[in-house]
Amino acid sequence: MIAISKALLSQEQPDLKTNCNITWSKITLTGIKNIYVGAYYKPHELDELSLSELWSSLSKIPKDSIIWLLGDFNMPDINWVNETLKPNCKNRSLYEDFMEKLSHLNLEQMVKVPTRLSNTLDLFLTSHPSHVHLAKTLPSLATSDHDIVFHEVKINRGRPIQPKRLIKQYRKTNWEAIRSDMRSFSNSFISKAHTNPDEAWNSFKDSLNESCIKHIPTKISKSRADLPWLTPRIIRLIHKRDKLYHKLNKSPNQAKNQKLKSLKSYIQRQIRASYWSYMENVIFSHDSQPGRNKKFCSYIKHNKKENVGIAPLKSDGFTHTDPVTKANILNKQFESVFSPPKPLSLKHLCSKLLTSPSSLMDQINVTPEGVDKLLLGLSPHKASGPDELSPVFSRNFIKKSPPSFATSSIYP
Template sequence: MGSQTYEYLGNSSVMWICPSPSCGLPNYSAGSLFSNGNIELTNSFSSLPSVDDNNMPRSPLAASSPIGKNKPNQPPLNPKKDNLRIMVVNCQGLRTKKESFAACVDNLNPDIVIGTESWLDDSVTNSEVFPHNLVVYRKDRITHAGGVFIAIRDNMIGTHVTDLDCDCELTWTQIQIVGCKTILLGAFYRKPDQNDEHYLAKLRDSLSRIKPDKGTIICLAGDFNLGEINWPSLSTAQGCKKPTLSRQLLDIVCDFSLEQMVTEPTRKGNILDLFLTSHPSLVSRSIVTPGISDHDGIPLIDMETKPSVEKQKKRKIYLYKKIDLEGLKQEIKTLCENITDMANTTSSSVEDLWNTFKDGIHASMDANIPSKMVGKKHQSPWISPRIKRLLRRKQRAYNKARKSNLTEDWENFKKQRKMVKTETKKAYWEYVKGTCLESPKQFWSFINKMKKDNTGISTLRSGGNLVSENIQKAEVLNTQFESVFTKERPLDPSLTTLKVLYPNIPQINFTTAGIVKLLKNQKENKASGPDNIPAKILKIAADEIGPALTVIFQKSLDSATPPNDWLLANISPIYKKG
């Protein structure tokens, strides 16, 4: 634009638009806006020179405050560290949806999962359908379908409360919470055709048996199949088809001072999946995410409470593929020579010799074998970044369908949900196929995990009280083991004067060759004992270790004094019927 054109437009009474492709903004002249005012309108700047539009400066590529795309203000799915996240899900058959369920748990990262319609029975173990990092308390229906469960993280302290059980699909679990006493979780399911008023009366009876305690938080969730209730006003909707059952549920909620926290529909415009709590002020957020069954949504509740967890220490693993074998053998050889000299030249005890040997082995391993610290993995190994992208795409499709409520958006969401289900199932079986074909050991390890539940020691009862903490369980089991062992009486002095009819056994001497032979026959994949010396090290350095162990074994036998480590053992109680 030339200077004459610019001055002409500036003195006119028209609106004009800058012809530059990089601008395109409207400009208003003085005459059209301020012709009747007394405002100073002179411009102290000179007009722009005539330039080519192609050489006009463009918008900067970056700025201190870049303008981003307009995105909906969606709350993040990742919870705060101090929050307790609870997921309420209708499964409609876990055996056929275990891959989708595992992907949903991995994506939403809940601490507690309250599920309904599991469709399980006694022939199905928890490890077959649930992720291995969940401890599951479930109640199956005797007939087909139905069933409820409560699954908690394996590092949380939970107890199955059997005193509140009743003759309906209801189960209770108690969770320890930091800063207060307990949180009582209940999972409930009512069939759509269950019109008997006595069914909800059983729920009332179970709630009435809860001991009143100011520190106990009650959370009851599940699929109640009563969607014609106006929860803000605590009344039944107009034209309610089941007014008696709806009013009965409202009476239970009011009588026990509970409040319903789910505000968005979970199936076809109705709120069927409920979350009732006695402490609504602790609920910081309640949203609904895409479901895995005929229920469109899964309620997700964040509570401002911190669960008590058992922190698992990371363990050190050695990278044997990068071992400095020659350096390791040389250091162990020097160590064993020093131990032999100690035994011959000093009055060192068996305990001193053993501790020197054990500490030296550990120091040699740290110096010649790289290591790393690993913790327990909570993620399913077959959930790849691609699966996570599909889950996020499904979440966006769900959010769009909920916002627009258009038929094509809901169809797109269903398409995305079907794709996620197909891809997760495919990824799971590809992982299983690849794992099982690698080695027989991994194959049988996978089979054994499917056959049994790895939930540790269950809750024990001692003196009428339930014991859930690990230290308390160990004390109870130790007391039980001690009570069934025979307590030896002191030896009668008269027996020592009896004539011995058999000759004494000759002196027992250990040989280095025999010990080396036993060391080389060790199985490398066996776990180490309380001394934490791997069998692999004993085997690969058998020739260097043999002389030192010969000295220690011989001195221990001659003095009748074993080292303290030899009196320790790792004991795992195994349940046995009978």
């Protein structure tokens, strides 16, 4: 039996039933794949006919779907923690065939703890294990000898909307005005005696940011993610097709209908050609091309089909899904590889004080030319560092500000 909330659009799937104790329902949600929820029961451990009918039922589900199959599979001789057979397994061929079928159907079993005495009989098979954020057992109901299997599943509906962000247009920057502002600031800055380096740095950064806001034009990015292979020409053709479609609805005409079909076919061919041209540019572009890796990674990210993130982590026998708890578990794991700090012994301290001092490091000379050289070597495709200054700004400011960035500005 499957109980589904009325708030969800669901429908029974009688076509998926076979000659075994199984039932299926399909949940339809806007923006995600169809979810097929199944309940299965195998009465005997060695019931090969029931398993055969189960595989037949699973093969009927469309490939591009999410599968949740729960039930009592009566397979006690599997250690699901490491997914191996127990040493006392008497029907190894049956169990090995079961594990092989799961792998062939790309299904993963999520219940890792015993559900009846010391055996894991109640299983949860899914095609998307990254959706499952929590799996645990609860006390049984009434006189049942099986524990309740509880799962928490997280599904993101629809395509994620990219937040709007501010984009600086460095090509339209008034570099002369910025240079003039920084010269004025440099004179007032040098006239003051700064004893706190943090205050000096904040003063410099605030003045530079204020000048950048005034003289660097900005624009707001789009919140919707457009398909990059839809060129302006193709978009104009799509608008033309839509107008023709509305005209045809108002006044049907055989000639217009034929024209609409030809235009649809032409647009489809243009979209295919533009898509494969874009893919060739992303995948087969030269490694030295600026931003090549960023473009490829962005394409892969926008084609994800599952949740990307840190999976639930287990600590002290409990599975945790809270982000803060997972961060603390990882931090504890990283700290475990370092030796704990120990106080130095008196013998060690005396040996360090009585031995000859170590050789001193040569003096570091910082020159304006050297600073400019390092800043010019920054990659414009990298993100800002701790100073919050974009490499694009640093490179262009030096090029537009001869002879030296250091002489026309202030370094913290």
